[in-house]
Amino acid sequence: MNAKVNEPLLRYVLRLGDTSLVLGQRLGEWIGHSPALEEDLSLANLSLDLIGQARLLLSYAAELEGKGHDEDALAFLRDAPQFLNLTLAEQPNGDFAQTIVRQVLLDAWQLELYEALATSKDTRLAAIAAKAVKETRYHFRFSSGWLVRLGDGTEESHRRAQNALDGLWRFTDELFAADEVDEAQAAAGIAPKLAELQPRWLARVDEVLREATLQKPASVRHPWYGKNGVHSEHLGHMLAEMQHVQRTYPGAQW
Amino acid sequence: MTATARMPAEVDRAGGRGDPERAAACDSREPADIDHAVGRDNPTGRDNPTPPGEVTRDPREQAVWSVLESVMDPEIPVLSVVDLGIVRYAHWSSDGLHVGLTPTYSGCPATDIIRRTVREALDSAGYSDAILEEVLSPPWTSEWLTENGRRRLESFGIAPPARTVANPRHLFRAPVIRCPRCGSAETERVSEFGSTPCKAHYRCVSCLEPFDYFKCI
Numbered sequence: 001m002n003a004k005v006n007e008p009l010l011r012y013v014l015r016l017g018d019t020s021l022v023l024g025q026r027l028g029e030w031i032g033h034s035p036a037l038e039e040d041l042s043l044a045n046l047s048l049d050l051i052g053q054a055r056l057l058l059s060y061a062a063e064l065e066g067k068g069h070d071e072d073a074l075a076f077l078r079d080a081p082q083f084l085n086l087t088l089a090e091q092p093n094g095d096f097a098q099t100i101v102r103q104v105l106l107d108a109w110q111l112e113l114y115e116a117l118a119t120s121k122d123t124r125l126a127a128i129a130a131k132a133v134k135e136t137r138y139h140f141r142f143s144s145g146w147l148v149r150l151g152d153g154t155e156e157s158h159r160r161a162q163n164a165l166d167g168l169w170r171f172t173d174e175l176f177a178a179d180e181v182d183e184a185q186a187a188a189g190i191a192p193k194l195a196e197l198q199p200r201w202l203a204r205v206d207e208v209l210r211e212a213t214l215q216k217p218a219s220v221r222h223p224w225y226g227k228n229g230v231h232s233e234h235l236g237h238m239l240a241e242m243q244h245v246q247r248t249y250p251g252a253q254w
Numbered sequence: 255m256t257a258t259a260r261m262p263a264e265v266d267r268a269g270g271r272g273d274p275e276r277a278a279a280c281d282s283r284e285p286a287d288i289d290h291a292v293g294r295d296n297p298t299g300r301d302n303p304t305p306p307g308e309v310t311r312d313p314r315e316q317a318v319w320s321v322l323e324s325v326m327d328p329e330i331p332v333l334s335v336v337d338l339g340i341v342r343y344a345h346w347s348s349d350g351l352h353v354g355l356t357p358t359y360s361g362c363p364a365t366d367i368i369r370r371t372v373r374e375a376l377d378s379a380g381y382s383d384a385i386l387e388e389v390l391s392p393p394w395t396s397e398w399l400t401e402n403g404r405r406r407l408e409s410f411g412i413a414p415p416a417r418t419v420a421n422p423r424h425l426f427r428a429p430v431i432r433c434p435r436c437g438s439a440e441t442e443r444v445s446e447f448g449s450t451p452c453k454a455h456y457r458c459v460s461c462l463e464p465f466d467y468f469k470c471i
Contacts, residue, residue: 024361038444038445038447038455039445041445041447041448041449041455042445042446042447044447045447045451046447047361048359048361048362048363048451049359049360049361049451050361051361052357052359052360052361052362053360053361055360055361056360056390123391126391127390127391127393128390130390130391130392130393131357131360131390131391131393131394132360134393134395134471135359135360135471137471138446138469138471141446142446142447
């Protein structure tokens, strides 16, 4: 339709949409396997919200792309290197502690990001973010509540929560590593400067970690960024399952 | 799970008692910065930035609203889409009747069904040319439930929303939720999430009945 695609904006929106989609798919893997029925329901509900957000974002991305794709084509027919989600989102569920740590870190990130995007000059993004932030607040309440319970719980739950945090912390570097895509959006008033989000995110996370009696690990740089399409080995396996039906029966509907 | 040191229900009960201020009306809408985001979803900009109170409509629009009042939510069949607060507008412009619908939760699976039933209801009432539009901004919150909707929820056995849960400083505090069956304030939260995206799961300590609570966002 439009001759010139705004490539940086497209990549930016894909990053947001893919992160929600991949995290939503991961949480969906808990269905039927959670520690208790209530947590099964909770993780499924989180997943549903995230996939709903992904749908809104990827629909927008498909329009920006202008190739006649829809959000389903973007979700089911791209290969791992074309996904631009944060590496943290694709990390395996592990035990419940690992899922909760991953969730706290990403909920706090989405919370800061969506709050800022709600005043974006891109009215479409602003509307999606203003809607998503309300859901994200609820998610953060759930995940941070659980992290406090685990960290400040038994010796075993504390050990597992700390292990999970130590293992996942290195992926948080990517959340605030601004590149030309992020900078172009910030300059255009579409997205916040990542450097400004970082202290707010850290304050939020620190507060939860303190209450959870967990130690924040030292910062480590992990420069292979999913948001540039360079993923950990886990994404391919996850997509194989997620995309199985559409790959085997193209165009299948029910 | 091995971690049982602080179960949610106990903490809720300890933190949620006797604090009427915390049980004040749910308001999680950001006040000022909503209007700007009128976006392409609603090119006319004729949405209602605040939940509607008593409004007077012209008879032609009122007729459409009456049709919409007969369209029930598939999961909570006592609530119409109007009670739920997801109809943003119904008005005519040069190209016909426009009806704006907003989703409750981004991923609510009922959204498509609701859209279809609204379409069918409008068709059979003679408005088959109506243009359905999705409106995202301002976002739906539980504040959009009408008074009528809140009463119907309660009589159906679902406690209506109380107040925002958004502040992370109130991690373990919760508002007083009254049991929709016996009216007791002695209730405890079983799970923040329930059988649909819009509900949480509670239990009454007095009459021992479990019940749904319409989440406050």
